Amino acid sequence: MMSDLPLDQVRTLLAVVDEQSFDAAAAALHVTPSAVSQRIKSLEQRTGRVLLLRTKPIRLTASGQVLVRFARSLAQLEQDALSELGLGASVRTMTIAVNADSLATWFLPALAGVPEAVNICFDLQREDQDHTATLLREGLVMAAVTAAPQPVQGCTSHRLGRMRYRPMASPAFITRWLSDAPLSSALPTAPQIAFDRKDNLQDRFLRALTRRRTFTPVRHHIPASESFVDAVTAGLGWGMVPELQAASRGDALVDLAPERPLDVPLHWQQWKLDSPALAAVAGAVARGAKVALR
Structure with missing residues (x-):
């Protein structure tokens, strides 16, 4: 059960995926690489599943994708809660997949429409519009501009335009x-x-x-x-x-x-999270698309 998962191990898995190495994840978490390796090994033993393929680049298994989606959702909800309480760091990191042509034309002006008070740090991953949904499915991003209208499991989908x-x-x-x-x-x-x-x-x-x-x-x-x-x-x-x-x-x-x-046709897909930050970004993207797309 998700409630039985040690959160430090789940967060470590997310760090390894985002940093793409055990050493870089250790630096980001301020622990030793051996501690990172031990946490991942313990999480795999606890779930009875291989979560990571130790390749270059590191790849998630299907089970690993489930846990990374959970970890990223948890991190976003934690950031939202801290912001609303006025505690801790209020800057939230949001990972978004977007196709190169949108990135070169209308998408950045759309993001500029996100209210400054939301205080978001964007982590954009460029991918072909026919493949951005895969990054959502793998838990590598929270939202995506995609050609796929069918929502990825656990996501909502809204048409942006053509x-x-x-x-x-x-x-x-x-x-x-x-x-x-x-x-x-x-x-x-x-x-x-x-x-x-x-x-x-x-x-x-x-x-x-x-x-x-x-x-x-x-x-x-x-x-x-x-x-x-x-x-x-x-x-x-x-x-x-x-x-x-x-x-x-x-x-x-x-x-x-x-x-x-x-x-x-382009669509905006995002995780089903009750997140004010994610809602603010979705609104800005929809307004920008309405102006720029057909």
Whole structure:
């Protein structure tokens, strides 16, 4: 039972996950690495389950994910209680997963709308919108901007709006690669920019355009949102650029198919916690999304 779990051991598990090593967790907790190792071993013996895979990076088992979610919820509730009582440190740390394009456009201005009195320290983890829900499920974050509408177990889900992407390229790229054939014939073989190997927006657009399933173009991986748009502007390839970023590039970028935007619905998922801080952040994110998203 959760009530039988030694809280110092549960907090130690959370520290190991957040710090990603036993030595770093020991430094954060002001104990020795052997004490950290002993606490984790005792917690595993108490639960009868392996909680951590001692790999690099450290990975949680399914049982470990359950306990980390419990530990993070407990930490947030403790911070809220201390703040309301006026005792101890009132700064709360909030872990949030967010996709790179939201982070580069509307998300930070939204967080700036959180009232200063809430006194939050944000710990943002960047991940593809199709994978941010996994971080919630693993207990690594408390909230996430995600493409997944179905709530993760123990979470609520609210729709934020649609982030619109447009297939963009530079005028010089169009002249070199796309001027001698219809777009549906030329684009699948033209060089392409992708954010990383999880980024499937370009292929999604190509499937809708051509009704084909697979493509083997030259594909450059540029894992930074602004640099991604810079690469498209420089003519390295074409790519699906957020409408919010494309507008600032003016004539340097051309929309290859103005009638075929690609919309990605975004949702806000958060743990079911009665936390004033979490509610304040959710409200600010919803207000920012209402202004920026479709």
